[in-house]
Amino acid sequence: MTEPQPSLPEQEIASARRVLGRRNLVFVGLMGAGKSAIGRIVAQMLDIPFVDSDHEIERVSRMSIPELFEAYGEAEFRALEARVIKRLLRTGPRVLSTGGGAFMNDATRATVLASGLSVWLKADLEVLWTRVSKRDSRPLLKTANPKQTLASLLEQRYPVYAEADVTVQSRDDPKETIAAEAIAAIARLDGERKKAPSQ
Ligand SMILES: Nc1ncnc2c1ncn2[C@@H]1O[C@H](COP(=O)(O)OP(=O)(O)O)[C@@H](O)[C@H]1O
Ligand SMILES: O=C(O)C1=C[C@@H](OP(=O)(O)O)[C@@H](O)[C@H](O)C1
Numbered sequence: 001m002t003e004p005q006p007s008l009p010e011q012e013i014a015s016a017r018r019v020l021g022r023r024n025l026v027f028v029g030l031m032g033a034g035k036s037a038i039g040r041i042v043a044q045m046l047d048i049p050f051v052d053s054d055h056e057i058e059r060v061s062r063m064s065i066p067e068l069f070e071a072y073g074e075a076e077f078r079a080l081e082a083r084v085i086k087r088l089l090r091t092g093p094r095v096l097s098t099g100g101g102a103f104m105n106d107a108t109r110a111t112v113l114a115s116g117l118s119v120w121l122k123a124d125l126e127v128l129w130t131r132v133s134k135r136d137s138r139p140l141l142k143t144a145n146p147k148q149t150l151a152s153l154l155e156q157r158y159p160v161y162a163e164a165d166v167t168v169q170s171r172d173d174p175k176e177t178i179a180a181e182a183i184a185a186i187a188r189l190d191g192e193r194k195k196a197p198s199q
């Protein structure tokens, strides 16, 4: 079944594509924010390729994320994640949805900020928890109190995610609405860029 797509003004899509140029549009944020789901829709709307760094890691390693954590530990996973994202950022444009920890890596964050356009999908703890508690595919949440773990990650990471170029509130509105808001936020940067010389 095809999902209804809100009609985005052509001009807005053109502006967003112009702002992006050959850069990657990089979604960052906590687990459950919707980076994978919204990123895919944004790529469709902008008619550019989509890649999810977790899927790319799973493809190259031929292992699932939980298997990678189990077999090699988080440090190895992070090293692979950084390498995969560095490679993906060399070419574009595309939408790149990252895993929630990727932007916490200093080198990855510096590369994303220098060569990509980053969007923080920001969500409240309750929204995130409702979503992530439906699946057990996230190794970091295999703790005695996963909601508390998520809350601690939120506290640690939100000041860092705030370095992203753009922030979009993720909530329980239709995914297409959130995707359209992300595109509108990027399109607005086109206006800012054009206004800049006369200021
Ligand atoms: N706006 C939304 N409304 C309802 N469900 C959503 C929304 N955004 C994401 N989801 C769902 O929440 C879950 C987590 O989304 P996902 O894209 O995997 O997040 P992330 O990649 O940030 O961890 C998925 O089941 C996804 O379909
Ligand atoms: O926040 C994190 O450190 C992680 C988030 C996950 O991706 P999502 O944010 O897409 O769930 C995945 O990369 C891994 O389980 C670690």
Ligand SMILES: [Mg+2]
Pocket (backbone or CB within 6 Å): 035, 036, 037, 052, 054, 097, 098, 099
């Ligand atoms: Mg994801």
